Amino acid sequence: MTSASRNFDVLIVGAGPAGMAAACCASENGLRVAIVDNNPQPGGQIWRGASQSSAVPEAAPWYKKLAASRAQVLSGTEAYDHPAPGKLLASSPGGVCEISYAKLILCTGARERFLPFPGWTLPNVIGAGGLQALVKSGFSIAGKKIVVAGSGPLLLAVAAYLREHGGDVRLIAEQSSWPRLIRFGLALAFQKEKLAQSFALKCQLAGIPYKAGCWPVAAEGNGRVESVTLRSGNKTWKEACDYLACGFFLVPNVELPLLLGCELRAGFVRVDDFQQTTIPEVYCAGEPTGIGGLDLSLVEGQIAGHAAAGNREAARKLFRERDRSRKFAAALGRAFSLRDELHSLPADATFICRCEDVTLARLRNHSCWRAAKLQTRCGMGSCQGRICGPAVEFLLGWKPESVRPPIYPVSVSSLAKNISIESQSSLQEELR
Amino acid sequence: MPDAISVTVNGTAVRVPLNSTALVAILMSRASSPARFVRRSLSGEPRGPLCAMGICFECRATINNQRHSRTCLILCAPGMDIRTDD
Numbered sequence: 001m002t003s004a005s006r007n008f009d010v011l012i013v014g015a016g017p018a019g020m021a022a023a024c025c026a027s028e029n030g031l032r033v034a035i036v037d038n039n040p041q042p043g044g045q046i047w048r049g050a051s052q053s054s055a056v057p058e059a060a061p062w063y064k065k066l067a068a069s070r071a072q073v074l075s076g077t078e079a080y081d082h083p084a085p086g087k088l089l090a091s092s093p094g095g096v097c098e099i100s101y102a103k104l105i106l107c108t109g110a111r112e113r114f115l116p117f118p119g120w121t122l123p124n125v126i127g128a129g130g131l132q133a134l135v136k137s138g139f140s141i142a143g144k145k146i147v148v149a150g151s152g153p154l155l156l157a158v159a160a161y162l163r164e165h166g167g168d169v170r171l172i173a174e175q176s177s178w179p180r181l182i183r184f185g186l187a188l189a190f191q192k193e194k195l196a197q198s199f200a201l202k203c204q205l206a207g208i209p210y211k212a213g214c215w216p217v218a219a220e221g222n223g224r225v226e227s228v229t230l231r232s233g234n235k236t237w238k239e240a241c242d243y244l245a246c247g248f249f250l251v252p253n254v255e256l257p258l259l260l261g262c263e264l265r266a267g268f269v270r271v272d273d274f275q276q277t278t279i280p281e282v283y284c285a286g287e288p289t290g291i292g293g294l295d296l297s298l299v300e301g302q303i304a305g306h307a308a309a310g311n312r313e314a315a316r317k318l319f320r321e322r323d324r325s326r327k328f329a330a331a332l333g334r335a336f337s338l339r340d341e342l343h344s345l346p347a348d349a350t351f352i353c354r355c356e357d358v359t360l361a362r363l364r365n366h367s368c369w370r371a372a373k374l375q376t377r378c379g380m381g382s383c384q385g386r387i388c389g390p391a392v393e394f395l396l397g398w399k400p401e402s403v404r405p406p407i408y409p410v411s412v413s414s415l416a417k418n419i420s421i422e423s424q425s426s427l428q429e430e431l432r
Numbered sequence: 433m434p435d436a437i438s439v440t441v442n443g444t445a446v447r448v449p450l451n452s453t454a455l456v457a458i459l460m461s462r463a464s465s466p467a468r469f470v471r472r473s474l475s476g477e478p479r480g481p482l483c484a485m486g487i488c489f490e491c492r493a494t495i496n497n498q499r500h501s502r503t504c505l506i507l508c509a510p511g512m513d514i515r516t517d518d
């Protein structure tokens with residue numbers, strides 16, 4: 001074994017709420033536990049950077065528990081290959097390292113779904129969660145006109161956050177219809193806490209128009225977005241903006257689970273009651289098993305952590321809570337499913353693949369992913385199809401092909417540097 | 433800016449809040465131009481960040497000589513040398 005390799009009883013990929021909860025529970029049993037995560041700080045999409053502030057009350061106990069546990073947090077570290085059973089390769093700005101594990105828990109989260117429309121590649125057209133993340137990482141949007149569009153409860157959270165930070169949020173355009181949302185609202189009513197949360201949000205939002213059954217059809221501007229064309233029913237109009245924050249609900253990050261050979265069901269990682277995937281000793285928790293928000297990610301993470309540590313009794317006690325949250329997840333999926341009209345969003349000349357600048361017209365000449373990839377390089381650029389893949393699946397019905405390592409590009413210079421995990425522990429000290 | 437640090441973007445000093453990502457430094461360095469882009473696409477279009485979470489690669493630039501770094505995933509450190517490709 002080289003100095004760059006290291007052994008853990010339980011290795012977790014992803015330090016969002018699911019991964020943090022898994023780490024806390026797995027290390028209760030005195031096991032050697034580590035989390036790798038490609039962000040600079042633990043917290044995942046919802047809590048990113050929250051360890052620095054007390055602004056997020058529900059995050060604080062988890063950061064405390066994680067710091068008190070003996071789990072090692074390797075931030076800025078990305079798992080990109082699975083060279084042999086029980087081993088992952090990970091890269092960080094310092095180089096690459098091999099990490100061995102007895103049990104693996106995949107908590108890789110989700111990303112926003114982006115749908116191409118004319119003008120979506122203009123600067124300042126950005127993901128809804130994307131703009132929020134940018135502001136969380138130091139960017140100022142004070143006084144800027146912002147239209148928030150797309151689909152999902154994230155739009156509400158983002159609009160509230162941007163307004164709190166001085167953004168002039170003009171409109172929230174939700175593609176789903178009122179009838180769908182009302183049905184979803186009824187499902188919410190069975191979960192009192194959730195209802196309270198959504199009311200609290202509504203209050204914050206007072207004054208920001210929320211339009212359901214409304215979606216962006218084009219973005220216009222010279223060098224950056226200056227306006228967005230919106231449609232609602234038969235009506236089409238332009239709304240001036242400095243930013244268009246736009247995402248169409250979420251898609252799970254299943255690249256690493258697929259690389260490990262985990263089976264999917266309807267696009268999500270298939271797990272048993274104990275969150276174990278179809279590959280023995282490999283568990284999965286949080287958004288990759290179903291988009292269900294914070295509570296579901298936390299409870300699945302805890303179950304996976306206990307189960308991986310062999311504490312099945314503790315895991316079992318959480319089944320009921322998880323099943324309740326899963327019902328919420330199912331309602332979410334139904335409420336925000338994409339309307340048919342969105343199939344005609346891109347024009348022939350619209351780039352579908354932003355990495356290789358491939359237009360819809362060029363893709364239409366092909367009958368499947370494989371042919372399109374060979375002829376156009378669609379999906380073969382840096383993002384490896386993470387952005388265009390879900391769009392192509394929705395627009396053309398092509399299912400993603402199997403994934404190949406490395407699942408993230410690794411630079412030759414970092415391959416040359418094998419680093420030891422010990423040299424990274426200073427990073428972890430800073431977090432405490 | 434009370435807790436600011438200084439980095440350079442294309443050789444010009446930029447002050448950013450503590451815990452800002454390199455992406456924020458690039459966007460701030462373009463504050464005077466209306467187009468806050470990060471890179472040019474294959475066909476020459478200006479592009480800015482899309483996901484801000486390490487997925488889309490639209491924010492890539494050279495950081496301390498490391499090419500193709502996703503600037504949305506990297507925190508600024510004092511004296512960091514950030515170069516865009518345009």
Ligand SMILES: Cc1cc2nc3c(=O)[nH]c(=O)nc-3n(C[C@H](O)[C@H](O)[C@H](O)COP(=O)(O)OP(=O)(O)OC[C@H]3O[C@@H](n4cnc5c(N)ncnc54)[C@H](O)[C@@H]3O)c2cc1C
Nearest residue numbers: 014016017018037038044045078079108109129286287294
């Ligand atoms: C951009 C965005 C913003 C969001 N904002 C909110 C919000 O404000 N409020 C809300 O209620 N919900 C929000 N959500 C929904 C949110 O995803 C869930 O509520 C919750 O964060 C899910 O937790 P998780 O642990 O399952 O996944 P995540 O929080 O997504 O955590 C997964 C982590 O794994 C990392 N990762 C993935 N693959 C690898 C790899 N190969 N190597 C290393 N690390 C890896 C990711 O970078 C990430 O840090 C947001 C989602 C997105 C995509």
Ligand code: FES
Nearest residue numbers: 484488489491504
């Ligand atoms: S903005 Fe998408 S990878 Fe950085």
